Amino acid sequence: MTGTSNNIITFRRHDLDNLKTFLAGLVVLHHTTIPYGGSPESYLRSVVVHGPSPALLAFKSVNQSFFMGTYFWISGRMTAHSLAKLAPESLIGRKLLHLGIPTAFYTLFIIPAVRAVALPSWDLATIRQDVLQYWGSLGGVTGNAWYTATLLVLDVLAAIIVMARHSSRNLSSDVKSRDRKTTAASSNTRYSSDNRRLTFPPAPLVEKWAWLPVALVSFLIRTRLPGFPGGRAWTPLNLHLSFLPQYV
Incomplete structure (x- = not known):
């Protein structure tokens, strides 16, 4: 709880606002950095830069070690807050609307439009052929839609876990525990925050040591997983699996 310049009390987390900015x-x-040597494999290249830039590659490597993971952490906090107020079924519906539809639209229409700009000819036949070829080769989401697609999957999994835990508690033979539970009558039913709090592993243990298994799993994926040398993107979500541990 913080105060604003006009002395209005607000529960908004301004530190998170600053972090997101x-x-x-x-x-x-x-x-x-991509056209200037920060991503040698990209088709976007500046005519004045030849080859990769060690400084920009180092800059990107440092960024990739934390910045998208931090975005997922912020999103996870928001999802937990939503699950404290909404039924899991309602949350899944909202996520499909707010994340699923933009992901599908971006993959099916925005990427073809971007590809069309780079075509040597803009006649209708050429554009149509390129779009049909692109649609025919789709195996999952493309481009930056990997973020919203992955976030959708993680949010749905979180909601399913909450539903499963709630159902298992309802089936418990403990009379005292059953008396405290209520059955959701609508999608707006408020669930007890106790039903959502995962107590294992302990939070202090995770905060102190979670980086170690994350780094180890990422290393093993990059070096040992067949078919994914260097963390090649997994097609359905267009996701580099070596980065997935820090997102979870």
Whole structure:
């Protein structure tokens, strides 16, 4: 709870606002490096830059070690807050609307439009052929839609876990525990926050040591997982699996 300049008390987390602003700026800088040697494999290249830039590659590597993971952490906090007020079924519906539809629209229409700009000819036949070829080759989401698609999957899984835990408690033979529970009558039923709090592993243990298994799993995926050398993107979500541990 903080105060504003006009002495209005608010529960808004301004520190999270500042963090999101910083991350948004970092994302812009991160992608701005692409044509200037920050991503040698990209088709977007400046005519004045030849080859990769060690400094920009180092800058991107440092960013990738934390900035998208931090975005998922912020999103996870918001999802937990929503689950404290909404029934899981209602949350899933909202996520499908707010994340699923934009992901599908971006993949099916925005990417073809971007590809069309780079075509040597803009006649209708050429554009139509390229769009049909793109649609025919789709195996999942493309481009930056990987973020919303992955976030949708994680949010749905979180809601399913909450539903499963709530159902298991309802089936408990403990009379005292059953008396405290209520059955959801509508999608707006408020669930007890106790039903959502995962008590294992303990939070202090996670905060102190979670980075270690994350780094180990990421390393093993990059070096040992067949078919994914260097963290190649997994097609359905267009997601680099080596980054997935820090997102979870």
